[in-house]
Amino acid sequence: MVIPRSLSTRVLEVEAIGRLIAALQEDGRTVIAPTLRDGAITLDVIDSFADLPVGLTAEMAPGRYQLVPDPEGRLFGATVGPASAKRWQRPPEVVVWSGRKDGGMVARVPDRSESQLAYVGLRGCDLAARRVLDRAVGARPSDAFIVAVECTRPGSTCFCVSMGTGPGVSEGADVVITEIVEPAHVLVTRALTPRGATLLARLGGAPPKGAEEDAAWAQVAAAARAMSGGIDPDAAAAALRMPSADGWDDVAARCLACGNCTMVCPTCFCTTTVDHTTPDGLEATRVRLWDSCFSLGFTELHGKPVRASIGSRYRQWMSHKLSWWWDQFGSSGCVGCGRCIVWCPVGIDIRQEAAAAVERVGVHAK
Amino acid sequence: MKPTLAVFKFASCDGCQLSILDAEDHLLAIAAAVDIAEFPEATTRSEPGPYTVGLVEGSVTTPHDALRIREIRDQCQILVTIGACATSGGIQALRNAADVAEFAAQVYPNPEYLDVLATSTAISDHVQVDYALYGCPVSVDQLVDFITALLAGRRPSVPDYSVCIECKRRGSTCVLVAPGMPCLGPVTRAGCGAICPAFGRGCYGCFGPSSRPNVASLAVAWEAAGATREDLAEALRAFTVGAPEFMEAARAL
Numbered sequence A: 001m002v003i004p005r006s007l008s009t010r011v012l013e014v015e016a017i018g019r020l021i022a023a024l025q026e027d028g029r030t031v032i033a034p035t036l037r038d039g040a041i042t043l044d045v046i047d048s049f050a051d052l053p054v055g056l057t058a059e060m061a062p063g064r065y066q067l068v069p070d071p072e073g074r075l076f077g078a079t080v081g082p083a084s085a086k087r088w089q090r091p092p093e094v095v096v097w098s099g100r101k102d103g104g105m106v107a108r109v110p111d112r113s114e115s116q117l118a119y120v121g122l123r124g125c126d127l128a129a130r131r132v133l134d135r136a137v138g139a140r141p142s143d144a145f146i147v148a149v150e151c152t153r154p155g156s157t158c159f160c161v162s163m164g165t166g167p168g169v170s171e172g173a174d175v176v177i178t179e180i181v182e183p184a185h186v187l188v189t190r191a192l193t194p195r196g197a198t199l200l201a202r203l204g205g206a207p208p209k210g211a212e213e214d215a216a217w218a219q220v221a222a223a224a225r226a227m228s229g230g231i232d233p234d235a236a237a238a239a240l241r242m243p244s245a246d247g248w249d250d251v252a253a254r255c256l257a258c259g260n261c262t263m264v265c266p267t268c269f270c271t272t273t274v275d276h277t278t279p280d281g282l283e284a285t286r287v288r289l290w291d292s293c294f295s296l297g298f299t300e301l302h303g304k305p306v307r308a309s310i311g312s313r314y315r316q317w318m319s320h321k322l323s324w325w326w327d328q329f330g331s332s333g334c335v336g337c338g339r340c341i342v343w344c345p346v347g348i349d350i351r352q353e354a355a356a357a358v359e360r361v362g363v364h365a366k
Numbered sequence B: 001m002k003p004t005l006a007v008f009k010f011a012s013c014d015g016c017q018l019s020i021l022d023a024e025d026h027l028l029a030i031a032a033a034v035d036i037a038e039f040p041e042a043t044t045r046s047e048p049g050p051y052t053v054g055l056v057e058g059s060v061t062t063p064h065d066a067l068r069i070r071e072i073r074d075q076c077q078i079l080v081t082i083g084a085c086a087t088s089g090g091i092q093a094l095r096n097a098a099d100v101a102e103f104a105a106q107v108y109p110n111p112e113y114l115d116v117l118a119t120s121t122a123i124s125d126h127v128q129v130d131y132a133l134y135g136c137p138v139s140v141d142q143l144v145d146f147i148t149a150l151l152a153g154r155r156p157s158v159p160d161y162s163v164c165i166e167c168k169r170r171g172s173t174c175v176l177v178a179p180g181m182p183c184l185g186p187v188t189r190a191g192c193g194a195i196c197p198a199f200g201r202g203c204y205g206c207f208g209p210s211s212r213p214n215v216a217s218l219a220v221a222w223e224a225a226g227a228t229r230e231d232l233a234e235a236l237r238a239f240t241v242g243a244p245e246f247m248e249a250a251r252a253l
């Protein structure tokens, strides 16, 4: 359903976010938003406006993350942090079923508790990642309420433009906010769904005068223009399906096979299954845990690893993300959020590794 | 007949045995399911073998140890090493790269009464080991889970991946990337639940090397975090210094 712009766009003062959070909570939702935790601005449960990292942002580079003050005092100054919506969409640890010998088996239905959540502050790449992850694991999209934020100041590790996922938002959210500081510090807010429009109606605010809305459009467009580099998805997809296993020694020498990249990636979905039983043997529980294609044990078939070298594991990960994912799930597995670049302890940059692979096989699309 | 469980101690601090006692409620349930035939930290009771499961704490540091572990192996259907000492030689394996006589002279007034080997070695250097549980000390949860797995006849799950996996599952902010603090997590085996980074400090490597750790590359990350290669070598020369991957990596740094 198309919501007429005139009805759904509102200019809100910054404090209106407090009312927005409260309204979502009144609807029985737990609100997940960027907040300062353990020295990083990351998604987590928040109680109120006071939990937002106002006036704080982060500088990110390969293998580097640093909190810095935001002189403009924005609410959503920092782009994506280490946690993505994957933490709730497909949690790190889930009980799949449990049972008692005398009481029969209790199968847990697939966890839909995400539908009780409201996200505030997801970015374009995050929304794309949610679609990609749902498709990959064959899940129906949950009913989580989503308030997205468009990026006006992407970080140096962002490359959503090249992956076609941001910085503007046109789908996948109920409400979209563009936070601008010029001509005034306000939130230019629009609804993309009927329930988003209903929520906005509860918050008041004025229809846009024009200047604010123009500024919002212009700043998002400027952000897109300023974002350099990234990945050429077609060239990378073609290069990575070349049958050559050569050329991975350089990244293998640097890669720790620690798995951090896959853990922070909002679309990496691999898991392992472990069973627990009680000493009396009467109760059993099966648990699903996040796992990573970078660990040696993960590659074991019949007790022997099929990807013994680190280079072969890096190659497996990157060629799945950027190439085979298209065949399997009809899209790229990478949305260009840059999390794997920032949170790799040795700063391995998927953009550079993809470019190197393209270079090696001499594939140049377009 | 209930399976029998025996706990044996070699050169160690008893911390792993204490971890078994820490299992509290679980311990009572385990004691109901197995016959505890030998457990020096808990009881003076000592039943002769053979035993279904033998848990071995500690490393081999004396000629007597080297003989005794063979006898124990013969008596145990399933032999399991528990903790850093049993799996890699423990902190006492620091002497493997030094002169044990010199150490002894510094510690004991009459070192001539000692009869020790020049090295402290893992149990698996002497006999075949069926399973290994790592850590300094072992994780209580992992130990209980392991015993219940044996009781239920399912394959115990002991991770070979890095501490980073547990760290991220837990949702901690990476201390190596964010404040830029040295951390051994990327080369250390998971199992502890990534406790240290959750409290804002780097991993100390208690669970020993993860499978095929890339220590040379971690050195670059440590340097970026303001630590030196010597600092990294020093950090590797700790509870699991005897693990070949750490010993050799420390030497190469």
Ligand code: SF4
Pocket: A261, A264, A265, A266, A267, A268, A321, A333, A334, A335, A336, A337, A338, A339, A340, A341, A350
């Ligand atoms: S591969 Fe890296 S940049 Fe791409 S979606 Fe995953 S974490 Fe983000």
Ligand code: SF4
Pocket: A254, A255, A256, A257, A258, A259, A260, A261, A262, A294, A343, A344, A345, A346, A347, A348
């Ligand atoms: S690319 Fe980086 S984060 Fe990923 S496994 Fe290698 S070292 Fe770890």
Ligand code: SF4
Pocket: A258, A260, A345, B163, B164, B165, B167, B168, B172, B173, B174, B175, B176, B177, B183, B184, B185, B186, B194, B197, B202, B203
């Ligand atoms: S804090 Fe240490 S263990 Fe945790 S992810 Fe970072 S490097 Fe790995």
